[in-house]
Amino acid sequence: MNTPPPISDALFALTLALLLVAPLAIAGVALINTGLGRCRSAAQALLGNLAMVAVTAIVFALVGATFAGCLPGGAGHILHLAGKPWSWLGEGPYLLGGLSNTPLHSQLALVFELMAIALAALIPWGSGADRLRLTAGCAIAALMAATVFPLLAHWVWGGGWLGQLGVNFSLGAGFLDSGGAATVQVLGGLSALAVVWIAGPRKGKFPKEGLSTALPGHNAVYVLFGCLLALVGWLGWNVAGAVLWLHAPLALLPVTAINTLLSAAGALASTFAVTRFRFGKPDASLCANGWLAGLVASSACAGLVTPIQSLFIGVVAGIGTPLLVEVLELALSIDDPSGAITVHAVGGLWGLLAAGIFAPQPGQLLAQLVGIATLLGVMLPLVYLLFWLLNRVVPFRVDADGERIGMDLHELGGGAYPEFVIHRDESYR
């Protein structure tokens, strides 16, 4: 890892405080995942979210952190090609050894990455709602925390080749991703696509005849409150990311927070307008998806753009989200209950591209494009291959009976709402 810049005590305290707020983003996404699923799988969904956070924390601390290169240790694994060093895998102390003696910047980086992998693992869990087994979800989270996330985090944040594109090839400041748009959002969204492809759609979603069946989320209140929680977490996340990865001065931090809010606000306003125009009334779950897409897009560029540009980025994300959710479901037969592929993968890619378009440094756009090419060309096939192999060992999908009675009864033995009478599912007739 590159030598981290010195960080003052005041900035350290501020960044740590911001990082302690960041888990609210995880809580928000967990609520959104649960609310967009069905009521007979609600407890399993929320327990799954909690389990993912636990599994990723343990696996990343034991295995992933060593290769992510967030803590100073060895020189890392460097490939020399065309006279340039290509750092492709980090090397740090095992089992977080000597953590208290490492520089403050590295300690904060570790906290950031621990939370980042937890959020990344929740994204495919939301897409696999109502049919993904709890064991499979935990196995997916463990695999992500041990392999793909540390690899990508090293490339982007740990002094890896993507972050060094500016030094080695004069491409702006190298690939920039201060809030985790690539390492968290796009990686999570592409993992969601792999999970959906492997697990298949929910039973009854795509009947033999006619259009797909609408299986609406069971609790819009969870979803919308989750959006508000996510905003608080995202503010902490983006501002802390600007300090850690952009080395932003204090004067830039309020602008980063304002940009985060404006991006989400622009996205919500445009999704509201689009759904109002298309359906006659605004759609609550799509508006929530739009809001989240605005936050996701801001992850890439909140520390780099002006407030007006941030608003524009959010508006574009908000217009695209409801349209793409519809295309994925109706035209491409992809059953994604939480809309994670659109919100996190496409929203994140748009944010990364926008960061390149609006960043002042020459060559930044090309650096961002190389980063996007890496995400699509390496991460998606790699994630799909790993999940395909994992599915052979730990089957992702619950059996037909489990899907019929609901994941709560099947996996936990009790429902989230025991006093509710759950109506008969017409799709099983």
Next chain:
Amino acid sequence: MKYAGLLVMPAGFFLALAALVLFPDPVSRAAFVLCGLGVECLGLGVAVRGHMAARGESR
């Protein structure tokens, strides 16, 4: 078909990577990186088509 699409995608990545190494000129470099992205989009399109075809058969 899905697997063929997913196999095409790394080819696009290597095209983008080759552009960095082979072309110091920013215009040629940008053109090749865009070509790499184009190949990746093509691969993704094929993979999505493969998924749709598989879903159609299993209905």
